[in-house]
Amino acid sequence: MKSEKEIGCWTTLSVKEILDSPWLKIAKESCRLPHGKIISDFYTIWQPDWVLILPKTRSGKWVLTKQYRHGTKAISLEFPAGIVDKGESPLEAAKRELEEEVSYLGSSFKFLGEFPMNPDRHRGKFYVFVVNDVEKGGNRTQDETENIVGIELSTEELETKIVALMQDDDITKRSGIYEYLLSGNEKHLNIRVFTDNEKRQVYELQKGICPHCVAEHREKTHYELEEMEADHITPWCEGGKTSVENCQMLCKEHNRRKSNL
Numbered sequence: 001m002k003s004e005k006e007i008g009c010w011t012t013l014s015v016k017e018i019l020d021s022p023w024l025k026i027a028k029e030s031c032r033l034p035h036g037k038i039i040s041d042f043y044t045i046w047q048p049d050w051v052l053i054l055p056k057t058r059s060g061k062w063v064l065t066k067q068y069r070h071g072t073k074a075i076s077l078e079f080p081a082g083i084v085d086k087g088e089s090p091l092e093a094a095k096r097e098l099e100e101e102v103s104y105l106g107s108s109f110k111f112l113g114e115f116p117m118n119p120d121r122h123r124g125k126f127y128v129f130v131v132n133d134v135e136k137g138g139n140r141t142q143d144e145t146e147n148i149v150g151i152e153l154s155t156e157e158l159e160t161k162i163v164a165l166m167q168d169d170d171i172t173k174r175s176g177i178y179e180y181l182l183s184g185n186e187k188h189l190n191i192r193v194f195t196d197n198e199k200r201q202v203y204e205l206q207k208g209i210c211p212h213c214v215a216e217h218r219e220k221t222h223y224e225l226e227e228m229e230a231d232h233i234t235p236w237c238e239g240g241k242t243s244v245e246n247c248q249m250l251c252k253e254h255n256r257r258k259s260n261l
């Protein structure tokens with residue numbers, strides 16, 4: 001095995017600040033690699049250190065947060081986390097964030113370790129704490145960019161959700177199940193669409209009539225097959241299957257109106 005001396009470190013030759021703000025710093029560095037090669041534009045990033053908290057209640061449920069994240073542009077399920085303020089220790093930050101984000105209090109904080117965010121080019125790090133026996137309480141003071149909901153889930157509940165999704169034939173991309181659970185975004189699953197055969201079958205059963213047009217007493221209720229679109233009667237996320245029994249053909253206007261709800 002290679003020794004640390006044989007692996008070698010890079011030497012920083014110069015640093016140029018590209019962005020210098022309290023929340024984000026970016027620098028362009030010129031570096032010499034151990035074998036002599038020079039990289040003149042290696043970008044490094046700095047952001048304040050933060051804490052990640054894994055809180056568990058006395059009954060064994062994990063406390064998670066649900067919130068909109070602008071980086072991923074999605075609402076996601078996460079463990080509570082936040083920045084370590086100036087003059088604050090990681091432990092103090094963990095206690096404060098647990099109370100601020102989800103209004104839980106805990107006394108037994110166990111430090112699991114500190115980890116680099118992205119060791120390739122990120123200079124910040126994060127600290128991880130497990131807290132057992134947390135309880136509701138404390139003062140919740142979210143800042144103006146936060147709109148966080150706290151959720152309790154047991155390990156079994158999380159596993160049950162995963163197993164049900166694994167067995168769902170309408171999911172054509174099983175590798176997306178974890179992303180779906182964490183983000184709630186169905187696009188990770190590639191939900192199966194109705195086949196042309198299924199659409200034709202339902203179209204013939206309905207005799208080309210859009211049920212919504214009938215309900216609204218419209219003059220025109222009959223459409224050609226190409227003028228209609230297939231709709232899940234019970235949405236997939238509420239347990240509806242991609243099957244003939246759960247399919248209705250709607251005129252394009254009504255189908256779009258339904259999917260915009």
Ligand SMILES: [Zn+2]
Pocket residue numbers: 210211212213214250251252253254
């Ligand atoms: Zn219609």
